[in-house]
Amino acid sequence: MTTQTSSKAQGLSGFVQDWSADKEAFQVPWGKAMMWIFLLSDTFVFGCFLIGYMVVRISAVDPWPPATDVFALTIAGQSIPLVLIAIMTFILITSSGTMAMAVNYGYRKNRHKAAWLMLLTAFLGLTFVGMQAFEWTKLIEDGVRPWENPWGAAQFGAVFFMVTGFHGLHVSIGVIYLTIVAIKVLRGHYEKKGYEIVEITGLYWHFVDLVWVFIFAFFYLW
């Protein structure tokens, strides 16, 4: 598609010119545009989950279980609040870093490094899911169920398992997605097409990480 306008206007008129011009609305590959739109839709999904959580928490009749006690691990006889979740968050944020490096190497056409960094990202994601499974197991052993828990409002277990479960599902899908794309990258499948796919995969991954930051804040710090 050709661009008719060579002069780039600024501000509002530039915005209007962009949208009314004879060209693609976004100067990006189709897959990337589609991923952005999907993530916008997915934002609404998580937004509804989190708003639902807040409403449920506010309207619950029993007191909400205190996060510092519920999410504490006893290590060497000491109860340390939020230690597991801190490690999990650190791992997930780190995986965003390795993902960004993979994108960089992809665009440099260094496909081996890109692929291995993607696999490392997937591995970190898998670690996160594994630790989440551990956390769930521990909470279930402590008596937390979707319909009850020993400390207070029954809704705590319900929203906790639902929202972290839905996020964990996203991470798991991301791990599979990353692995498939990484193997294809490794095989040179994208030599001709270009490595935008690495960035598109990365967009999804960063989104999942960003969502986690919100879940972390609303579930563990509130």
Add this chain to the structure above:
Amino acid sequence: MTAQEHHAPQSFWTKYIWSQDHKVIAIQYSLTAIFVGLVALVLSTLMRLQLGFPGSFDFIDASAYYQYVTMHGMIMVVYLLTAIFLGGFGNYLIPLMVGARDMVFPFVNMLSYWFYLLAVVVLLASFFVTGGPTGAGWTLYPPQAILPGTPGSDWGIILMLVSLGIFIIAATMGGLNYVTTVLQARTRGMTMMRMPLTIWGIFMATILALLAFPALFVSAIMMLFDKLLGTSFFMPAILSMGEQMGHEGGSPILFQHLFWFFGHPEVYIVALPAFGIVSDLISTHARKNIFGYRMMVWAIVVIGVLSFVVWAHHMYVSGMNPYFGYFFATTTLIIAVPTAIKVYNWVLTLWQGNIRMSVPMLFALGFVSTFTIGGLTGLFLGNVVVDLPLSDTYFVVAHFHMVMGVSPVLVIFGAIYHWYPKMSGKMLHEGMGKFHFWATFLGTYAIFFPMHYLGVLGVPRRYYAYENYDFIPDSAKDLNAFITIAAIFVALAQLVFLFNLAWSYFKGKESGPNPWEATTLEWQTETTPPGHGNWGETVPVCHRWAYDYSVPGYEQDYLPQNYPEEAKV
């Protein structure tokens, strides 16, 4: 694989069954949607039998009646109207009208259809499980939706929620394709402000779908948790049939907010494509450019945006802070402004046009009439104080059937008569078409217009029987019998339409590539019906807007969008 790649000849299976061609997917979507629509039509006729002649039909007991109401509503709104406008017309028309060879990701597009079909199968399966389908009403309000006493509270509600979840996944996969295709895959010269209004309507409706369905998705998951795991998202402490249920502290109002945050944009997911299509039908068959194209586009955009901030007008009787009622009433009434602009512009397009009373035009005119009536009653219901006495009466039933039942369906019929020649190469039979129009148009008025009076009398909706209510006069019974007879007549008239679809496919008149002498690109394809890949060697280049009808100085009264600028006769 993206649409730029090969469009080679294919075997029967890849061509018609596992097809990635947007046109085949569109027809698959449409046929499936029409099929479930017929199921819902039969359900509505059964409901009317009970209402018109109470107690005459043994097999319609109260439970069955509520199941018919629920399934009729849900199927019509989601599985017929949404699916056929976006999955059917969206799929067929977007690539052809913007001059693309296919959707941007044909494989995802194909998946969208198969998920939709799965959703339909799961939904229909609920007719065959213990307890039957859910009878909770299409809004599925908790707590009653999942408590014993409501029909289908065992399996019906579960299958309904699962089916909705699958449908939303399908709609998302399709919707991403439609939006990306419109934004990124337009042909040269096809700027956003040259797109036919059909595309604008479908485009905006798809954006609404992508942003509104998440709320339904989340509420479906939460209600499944309440049902299957015994959580209490939407369930307060409750006594059911003398027993204390295990629920405590949930908020039924939360469900209503989530549901209507989806539910109100859903109205416009159905209405905006209808607005767009009807604009093109009127312009084409009146041989006149659409009046106020830019205003029409902006009206579509503004209505789309506003539709996200009006949802609680469905909840006036649920109770809310009076200031919220004030806010939602105001936003609701503001929507009347862009909507009125559209109606005026349709009428002004007709003004002094060279109107051809073809079947699509008849349906388009019918739409303007029913939509105006339905829109005006919306003004009553949007006001809190007027809504309160009218809420949950037949006035509401009359309102939403006129505005989002009959009106979009008339547009769907008009659109099928209009585009059937492109899909099949044959014209639909005109005589049968005209009978179909008059029977449907007058028949639906006969059904829904009297309901306004029933509503003003205070006849409540969703009741199985109306015995022993002193405030309901006997005349209401006669009116109900009349409505039922009209409903049976309209339902039977649809058989003529179905027969016409089949008959014309084999025996219909050859249509040629452009029977309506229309300007938009889908009529300028090399072959009719268009082959896989739509265009021949080169994609068309767009030189003008979609509404160059009766331009002075030219021999023919229409200039196709790919008609070169300089080649003046």
